[in-house]
Amino acid sequence: MVKYSFLSPLEGLFEAEIPLLQSAKTIQILVIRQTHDYTIFRTEDTRELNVATLPKSIDNPEAVLKAVMLASKQKAPENRMYIRLYRSYANALGVELEDAVKNCRLKDNLCRRCPRCVLFGAVSTETGQENRWNIKHRIEYSSAYSIESYDEISELITFNAVDIATQSTGQALNVTENIRPIAHFPSVVTLKSITEEELIFYLKTLMATKSYGAETRVKGDMINVIAGIAGGFEEVITSLEYNLELSSRSGWIEDPITVTEEILKKYRSLASMPDQLRILSKKEMEELIKAIRDFTPSKDFIERLGEHARKFAEKADEVAGGGKGKRGGRRS
Numbered sequence: 001m002v003k004y005s006f007l008s009p010l011e012g013l014f015e016a017e018i019p020l021l022q023s024a025k026t027i028q029i030l031v032i033r034q035t036h037d038y039t040i041f042r043t044e045d046t047r048e049l050n051v052a053t054l055p056k057s058i059d060n061p062e063a064v065l066k067a068v069m070l071a072s073k074q075k076a077p078e079n080r081m082y083i084r085l086y087r088s089y090a091n092a093l094g095v096e097l098e099d100a101v102k103n104c105r106l107k108d109n110l111c112r113r114c115p116r117c118v119l120f121g122a123v124s125t126e127t128g129q130e131n132r133w134n135i136k137h138r139i140e141y142s143s144a145y146s147i148e149s150y151d152e153i154s155e156l157i158t159f160n161a162v163d164i165a166t167q168s169t170g171q172a173l174n175v176t177e178n179i180r181p182i183a184h185f186p187s188v189v190t191l192k193s194i195t196e197e198e199l200i201f202y203l204k205t206l207m208a209t210k211s212y213g214a215e216t217r218v219k220g221d222m223i224n225v226i227a228g229i230a231g232g233f234e235e236v237i238t239s240l241e242y243n244l245e246l247s248s249r250s251g252w253i254e255d256p257i258t259v260t261e262e263i264l265k266k267y268r269s270l271a272s273m274p275d276q277l278r279i280l281s282k283k284e285m286e287e288l289i290k291a292i293r294d295f296t297p298s299k300d301f302i303e304r305l306g307e308h309a310r311k312f313a314e315k316a317d318e319v320a321g322g323g324k325g326k327r328g329g330r331r332s
């Protein structure tokens with residue numbers, strides 16, 4: 001039985017506690033990410049916008065250039081928002097947090113015992129011999145591609161370079177390449193072996209995260225439209241497939257949930273275990289999204305998220321070193 005009745009369409013696909021070894025239980029969230037501002041997606045080193053040559057759609061092999069939103073550009077803001085929300089709720093509800101959890105931050109000071117670390121993964125950066133186990137992520141992202149062609153959505157924005165010393169604008173012009181507002185990046189986020197609390201908290205995070213993109217002075221406003229959810233013992237669809245399917249269909253702007261359900265039903269027939277597969281109907285999707293929106297985490301809920309993470313960290317400690325990595329001292 002699920003603890004939260006609005007999760008009943010996904011009954012049987014949750015873990016009661018975070019397992020040391022991942023099970024096959026998989027939940028995929030299909031999201032359409034929509035830009036609401038001029039946004040820059042590029043790699044830090046080359047400062048070039050990421051683009052890929054892809055088929056126009058699932059039934060049109062004509063090659064087109066599409067903009068790419070790399071997996072890391074989706075994961076990082078959501079990772080930060082997840083821990084920020086957790087700490088804010090803990091603070092507001094009077095849940096005491098350990099110092100390690102209070103100070104947990106990307107990338108070099110991950111505590112490996114908070115709800116963020118156990119879901120998004122954490123690599124140990126300690127140099128000592130003890131306590132060196134890593135946490136494998138249970139949330140997976142992949143690159144998302146624009147539905148629109150790159151030519152349709154890219155714009156060069158020119159601005160005067162300001163001379164730092166004189167604060168005057170010189171003649172030098174700088175150009176940045178931007179993705180314009182109302183471009184769409186369908187993305188499939190895959191969650192494995194998760195608890196009910198984790199799904200609720202991740203969906204809340206997805207709704208709350210509205211800032212993506214490369215540069216801090218360009219906010220990169222985006223919203224996430226949660227258009228579909230599928231669950232089972234395997235992954236049903238990839239971000240690229242979802243992109244190509246949407247690209248060949250109309251009506252997804254007006255009714256993304258209906259179109260996404262159609263797509264998922266098509267992919268059901270390609271699954272290796274179609275009997276296990278759960279695809280949420282439009283009605284179930286609408287009810288679930290409303291329930292998540294209305295859900296106010298209680299003190300109990302926030303404590304449970306923390307407790308699951310702590311228990312997992314303690315089990316991992318034990319397996320890794322017979323408990324010698326436990327906080328509070330080493331075994332003599």
Ligand SMILES: [Zn+2]
Pocket residue numbers: 101104105110111112113114115116117
């Ligand atoms: Zn942490």
